[in-house]
Amino acid sequence: MALIVQKYGGTSVGTTERIKNVAQRVARFKAQGHQVVVVVSAMSGETNRLIGLAKGIQSNPDPREMDVLVATGEQVTIALLSMALMEMGLKAKSYTGAQVRILTDNAFTKARILSIDEENLRRDLNAGYVAVVAGFQGVDERGNITTLGRGGSDTTGVALAAALKADECQIYTDVDGVYTTDPRIVPEARKLKTITFEEMLEMASLGSKVLQIRSVEFAGKYKVKLRVLSSFEEEGEGTLITFEEDAMEQPIISGIAFNRDEAKVTVLGVPDRPGIAYAILGPVAEANIDVDMIIQNVGADGTTTDFTFTVHRNEFAKALGILKAAQGSIGAREVKGDDKITKVSLVGVGMRSHSGIASSMFKTLAAEGINIQMISTSEIKISVVIDEKYLELAVRVLHKAFNLEHAA
Ligand code: ASP
Ligand code: MG
Numbered sequence: 001m002a003l004i005v006q007k008y009g010g011t012s013v014g015t016t017e018r019i020k021n022v023a024q025r026v027a028r029f030k031a032q033g034h035q036v037v038v039v040v041s042a043m044s045g046e047t048n049r050l051i052g053l054a055k056g057i058q059s060n061p062d063p064r065e066m067d068v069l070v071a072t073g074e075q076v077t078i079a080l081l082s083m084a085l086m087e088m089g090l091k092a093k094s095y096t097g098a099q100v101r102i103l104t105d106n107a108f109t110k111a112r113i114l115s116i117d118e119e120n121l122r123r124d125l126n127a128g129y130v131a132v133v134a135g136f137q138g139v140d141e142r143g144n145i146t147t148l149g150r151g152g153s154d155t156t157g158v159a160l161a162a163a164l165k166a167d168e169c170q171i172y173t174d175v176d177g178v179y180t181t182d183p184r185i186v187p188e189a190r191k192l193k194t195i196t197f198e199e200m201l202e203m204a205s206l207g208s209k210v211l212q213i214r215s216v217e218f219a220g221k222y223k224v225k226l227r228v229l230s231s232f233e234e235e236g237e238g239t240l241i242t243f244e245e246d247a248m249e250q251p252i253i254s255g256i257a258f259n260r261d262e263a264k265v266t267v268l269g270v271p272d273r274p275g276i277a278y279a280i281l282g283p284v285a286e287a288n289i290d291v292d293m294i295i296q297n298v299g300a301d302g303t304t305t306d307f308t309f310t311v312h313r314n315e316f317a318k319a320l321g322i323l324k325a326a327q328g329s330i331g332a333r334e335v336k337g338d339d340k341i342t343k344v345s346l347v348g349v350g351m352r353s354h355s356g357i358a359s360s361m362f363k364t365l366a367a368e369g370i371n372i373q374m375i376s377t378s379e380i381k382i383s384v385v386i387d388e389k390y391l392e393l394a395v396r397v398l399h400k401a402f403n404l405e406h407a408a
Contacts, residue, residue: 042073
């Protein structure tokens with residue numbers, strides 16, 4: 001007998017028919033003698049619909065009320081799924097975040113989990129119940145409803161698995177695992193049997209939206225065995241997210257991630273003196289804008305420097321505005337921006353022990369006449385910024401050049 005936490009995303013519970021299918025899958029696991037905790041998202045589109053309603057009333061909705069509102073989406077699905085389980089003759093009980101007592105801080109709309117009281121759940125499981133828990137929501141010390149940020153049900157699932165010391169956390173979604181890259185761009189993309197946590201973190205943060213990045217961080221920290229599977233397939237092992245030390249031999253490159261949401265801001269001709277990076281990025285940080293890549297090069301005259309950084313496209317206009325306003329005080333010759341860029345990254349823990357990956361990547365892009373605007377690297381990834389019009393071409397040629405359609 002194992003204790004399994006299963007999380008079902010919005011499309012998997014998008015209709016009452018699909019909710020019944022989820023109930024059937026849960027019943028199969030119960031029939032095998034396992035204890036099951038189910039975490040569900042709101043029905044697909046529901047969270048967006050609720051946010052839309054709020055924005056029809058307040059252009060900048062009050063965060064506390066926003067959380068009261070959007071938390072209702074998951075309250076609907078826990079009740080419906082519990083009913084569907086009962087209809088199949090199972091014992092089931094729904095829980096809101098507050099009823100479990102998933103205690104969070106009070107950062108409305110992006111709260112963090114502080115602790116989970118797993119006793120009630122444990123008692124129900126031992127009494128033969130399926131516990132159905134609302135994803136995405138918690139409660140703060142004072143009893144206010146909080147939510148964990150978009151996609152937060154993944155984090156609820158992993159956090160519950162950690163608190164209950166579950167044998168496995170299964171994330172059911174509309175894809176059957178993690179792929180070498182987006183199959184819509186590269187039809188030959190291959191499903192990975194395993195991927196390491198570090199790689200998954202890179203893939204998630206670089207824009208492969210299979211799992212909420214915080215859930216992956218959480219799983220890594222608490223060593224939760226995490227698996228991504230399709231809720232629309234009867235069989236299949238999905239993709240298991242492993243710890244590097246468990247893996248036998250690593251392929252050099254596991255996948256190619258890309259992020260269409262980037263934009264870059266360039267500050268030209270600033271005096272090359274101590275404090276200049278701070279003068280440029282300080283106001284950006286103060287406005288709570290996350291900066292991703294940064295490049296600084298000394299100009300030809302040796303006294304000025306050019307500074308380029310990337311931000312999320314949503315914050316491009318704001319970042320550009322801040323720097324245009326600061327242009328005079330920084331002493332910059334010019335401030336300009338480009339939001340028609342994209343970031344493409346090769347990810348693989350095997351890179352640690354292999355050299356020459358970067359140069360093969362650059363050679364492959366050069367052969368297609370794709371200009372690289374920025375480069376950044378870590379031990380397990382190489383990212384380049386290119387013109388967005390070359391995104392699909394770049395991903396396709398790199399997938400081929402690194403032989404990703406064939407298992408290593
Ligand atoms: N319903 C929430 C959202 O759409 C949480 C989730 O689905 O994970 O972001
Ligand atoms: Mg989701």
